[in-house]
Amino acid sequence: MTAAVTNERLRAMKSAVHPSPTISSNISIADSTLSDMLHAMTPAGADDADLYVQYSESESLALEEGRVKHVSSSTHQGIGARVIKGEASGHAYTDSLEPSALMDAARAARSIAAESGSRAPVAVHATEKRHALYLPQNPAAAAPMPERKALLERLDGFARKLDPRVKQVFANVSSSFSDIRIVRMDGAELHDVRPLVRLNISVVVEQDGRRETGSAGGGGRFGLERMLVGEEPERLAREAVRLALLNLDAIAAPAGPMPVVLGPGWPGILLHEAIGHGLEGDFNRKGTSAFAGRIGQQVAARGVTVVDDGTISERRGSLNVDDEGTPTERTVLIEDGILTGYLQDRQNARLMGMQPTGNGRRESYAHPVLPRMTNTFMLAGSDSPDDILASLKHGIYAVNFGGGQVDITSGKFVFTTSEAYLVENGKIKAPVKGATLIGDGPSVLTRVSMIGNDLELDPGVGTCGKDGQSVPVGVGLPTLRIDEMIIGGSEA
Amino acid sequence: MSDLKDISAQLVELAGKAGAHSADALSIADTSDSIRVRHGRIESVEHEDSRGIGLRAFVEKQGTNGKELAFASASTSDVSASGLTRLVEQVMAMAQISEADPDAVPPLGAEHPDAIQLADWQKRHACTEPAWQIDAAKDAALACEAAALEHSSLISNSEGAESGFGRVRVAYASSDGFAASYEKTSAALSVSVIAGKDDGMQRDYDWDRQLTGIALRQPEDIGREAAERTLRRLGASGMSSGSMPVIFEPRVTTSIIGHLTSAANGRAVLQQRSFLGESVGQAIFPDFITITDDPDHPQGLGNRLFDGEGSRCKRLQLIEKGRLTAFLTDRYAAGRLKTIPGGHARRGLTGDIGIGCSNLILQPGKLTQEALLRDIGNGLLICELIGFGVNGVTGDYSRGASGFLVEDGKITRPVQEITIAGNLKDMFQHVRHVGSDLTWFGSMAVPSIAIDGLTVAGQG
Numbered sequence: 001m002t003a004a005v006t007n008e009r010l011r012a013m014k015s016a017v018h019p020s021p022t023i024s025s026n027i028s029i030a031d032s033t034l035s036d037m038l039h040a041m042t043p044a045g046a047d048d049a050d051l052y053v054q055y056s057e058s059e060s061l062a063l064e065e066g067r068v069k070h071v072s073s074s075t076h077q078g079i080g081a082r083v084i085k086g087e088a089s090g091h092a093y094t095d096s097l098e099p100s101a102l103m104d105a106a107r108a109a110r111s112i113a114a115e116s117g118s119r120a121p122v123a124v125h126a127t128e129k130r131h132a133l134y135l136p137q138n139p140a141a142a143a144p145m146p147e148r149k150a151l152l153e154r155l156d157g158f159a160r161k162l163d164p165r166v167k168q169v170f171a172n173v174s175s176s177f178s179d180i181r182i183v184r185m186d187g188a189e190l191h192d193v194r195p196l197v198r199l200n201i202s203v204v205v206e207q208d209g210r211r212e213t214g215s216a217g218g219g220g221r222f223g224l225e226r227m228l229v230g231e232e233p234e235r236l237a238r239e240a241v242r243l244a245l246l247n248l249d250a251i252a253a254p255a256g257p258m259p260v261v262l263g264p265g266w267p268g269i270l271l272h273e274a275i276g277h278g279l280e281g282d283f284n285r286k287g288t289s290a291f292a293g294r295i296g297q298q299v300a301a302r303g304v305t306v307v308d309d310g311t312i313s314e315r316r317g318s319l320n321v322d323d324e325g326t327p328t329e330r331t332v333l334i335e336d337g338i339l340t341g342y343l344q345d346r347q348n349a350r351l352m353g354m355q356p357t358g359n360g361r362r363e364s365y366a367h368p369v370l371p372r373m374t375n376t377f378m379l380a381g382s383d384s385p386d387d388i389l390a391s392l393k394h395g396i397y398a399v400n401f402g403g404g405q406v407d408i409t410s411g412k413f414v415f416t417t418s419e420a421y422l423v424e425n426g427k428i429k430a431p432v433k434g435a436t437l438i439g440d441g442p443s444v445l446t447r448v449s450m451i452g453n454d455l456e457l458d459p460g461v462g463t464c465g466k467d468g469q470s471v472p473v474g475v476g477l478p479t480l481r482i483d484e485m486i487i488g489g490s491e492a
Numbered sequence: 493m494s495d496l497k498d499i500s501a502q503l504v505e506l507a508g509k510a511g512a513h514s515a516d517a518l519s520i521a522d523t524s525d526s527i528r529v530r531h532g533r534i535e536s537v538e539h540e541d542s543r544g545i546g547l548r549a550f551v552e553k554q555g556t557n558g559k560e561l562a563f564a565s566a567s568t569s570d571v572s573a574s575g576l577t578r579l580v581e582q583v584m585a586m587a588q589i590s591e592a593d594p595d596a597v598p599p600l601g602a603e604h605p606d607a608i609q610l611a612d613w614q615k616r617h618a619c620t621e622p623a624w625q626i627d628a629a630k631d632a633a634l635a636c637e638a639a640a641l642e643h644s645s646l647i648s649n650s651e652g653a654e655s656g657f658g659r660v661r662v663a664y665a666s667s668d669g670f671a672a673s674y675e676k677t678s679a680a681l682s683v684s685v686i687a688g689k690d691d692g693m694q695r696d697y698d699w700d701r702q703l704t705g706i707a708l709r710q711p712e713d714i715g716r717e718a719a720e721r722t723l724r725r726l727g728a729s730g731m732s733s734g735s736m737p738v739i740f741e742p743r744v745t746t747s748i749i750g751h752l753t754s755a756a757n758g759r760a761v762l763q764q765r766s767f768l769g770e771s772v773g774q775a776i777f778p779d780f781i782t783i784t785d786d787p788d789h790p791q792g793l794g795n796r797l798f799d800g801e802g803s804r805c806k807r808l809q810l811i812e813k814g815r816l817t818a819f820l821t822d823r824y825a826a827g828r829l830k831t832i833p834g835g836h837a838r839r840g841l842t843g844d845i846g847i848g849c850s851n852l853i854l855q856p857g858k859l860t861q862e863a864l865l866r867d868i869g870n871g872l873l874i875c876e877l878i879g880f881g882v883n884g885v886t887g888d889y890s891r892g893a894s895g896f897l898v899e900d901g902k903i904t905r906p907v908q909e910i911t912i913a914g915n916l917k918d919m920f921q922h923v924r925h926v927g928s929d930l931t932w933f934g935s936m937a938v939p940s941i942a943i944d945g946l947t948v949a950g951q952g
Contacts (some may be wrong), residue, residue, distance in 0.1 A: 488911025
């Protein structure tokens, strides 16, 4: 199993045109129908069962060659029915809300159980959520499409004026919300409406026949109108142009082991790949992770504390409840270098005799639940970022990254730089071309020798892929020195 | 079957009534089943039924040089009458906001397949039988995993075996009166096992994917292959850095061919985002490389009679004796690049039209993998690549890798925690040999390839 995170814009986005002012019940299915489904699908001996009712809308506007000529939306709805017994689970997904299709789905989900008896019927009853981390809204409601179009046009003009070498500008604004009802085996129902917005800009620059690209983006779980005002869009455009121009001067990266200083924020994908995936409950229950059975062992240098926190207000990776209705938490994965916890959904937690941590997630009603990360980051240390960079005699200072990936079983992971510099005697010498850094998850953090006091979270651009499912995530990191990693440049 | 086609045509008609200059609609209905087993017991069963429809509508606007066209697209899973009405309203409202493009190509007058071609395709590709049966799929998954686990006592754990099958129905209709649909089936079987323990654990896998369950390789063969692959990775360690020839196994050659098609994408070329932007007609590979896009192959999972714009798909020799013959185009890219539309429009329900191939076949050479190893003498055999270190604008390439060290023409030991780097333009030019071991991966068939002069980064 390999798993990956990228900062490409959402691929599996669903979408909307008409603002839905009040989002209380986008799907009208009677409680009695849900109750009938639960009754039909749940054998007496089931450990767990649930229904996941989802309605989602999304909208996207994209600018290319100075024109907003790609405008699209989508509206999707469906139900996932799930039954769990021991290590086995049965799933059925349908986007038809016809009663006969729903009952067929209920029976299909039940097919893992041979027994004929059913649990007693339960009444569906609404349950309060613990968190209110974002507004239950269509995030596009207060930002009409013409305003979004004007924003993209403004960015295009702004980026082109920054430098005559800018040849192409691509800008995209997307928004979505997902209206979810989770009905558990006991009839308890949790309702969550999850907004998500994203603004992205990328440019192509050209000089003396050499072309390079740079991009920047941001977003989170808040109203799109907030992205239309203020200086943030211009800041993103400036950042994209800066990165592209920087790459025009980039030299080939070195090849081989070297000390590395990572900048704050998005370079936290190091943690996502090196640590996070390997601590997901499914891999550890099955013993397929390089971290299996290592709780209580030292897996990082003293001073390293890593958490997964789904409870940060308006962050891209945050959720009020996970996709099983469990409230999200702040889970300490590594405390002062010692491995302390796993990320759990309900099934894996039950089988391991642990508590669920609010990390059971699914891309949509049409996907199974898996233990997944939310926002994963390292707590700040006490070193000043300047001192950390100054400590680097000969190495790489990597500030920005593309995506990363990990082999869960061998623990080997990669992430690829998009802004990095060769450093000599504490001074930046030259920008280097994108290079993949490779390391070993269970040991890489033992080589951490300095931790910055400047923890930053990423700008809201992460999408994590596992088993073919994409979910939005966040990462974060303070400036960090790792005494050795292998740099995969082309300069041997 | 006909209902999807009718719904698509009906939607196009509704868009016309709502004032669209022209429109086209794509409908997809999917039914799939899968079963996963682990350590001989059922771990999960999944069943999915889904359908959706996507509409693209063009409207006329006054542009700088007279009337120009703008378009918008939307999709929904609600195919009821009210759902379709709402979809048309949404698309028309968005098309008013969308900017006109003087080069826009409306869905009129494409080179569609004719009735005879449709009938012939239907006859040759009709899939009246289900792709597989759930009980047979379950037995295959169990047999596959058992063969892997029993292969050696060193196989210590399993990630499970999974079998699945499905049927997808695709229908397309456009304003010029073309409406057609087709069905496709597929079946797949995969297994992944682990050898060793603690720090020394390794996993590998094998899989097959075909049009039907019957066509799949024997479950036991897939299981044994996964076990063999896992075992030979045991004891993997690092290696020192250097420049050397590298052999890509067929399963990783697929990614190199993927980078080629991304760069040959006509839209990426127009956007100045391709390192092959000026390369049509040029020799980008040595002359023994020939790559064909074949939309009508008996084994191909990428078979298609028409593309996402209803254009008839044709066989294309993308690379002919090393030369890039054409960019991959939809009608828009073809218009801008002043070439004949290639029938490469790829379309999902939502969003803009993309570009993609049908079945890509890299013509095999004469050397077996053993002969390739002897030929390179000292270098690396790559079996797995991870990460996203490929820059489509520059061709710069740097990815994590694992495989085997090759010394004096023989595999000597497994290696991991290394990267390989170079530039795709150079890598294409420096292909040294193509192997004889042509292997199908769904919609791509490739052999091993050997490339000179990649930079390997490892310990020291």
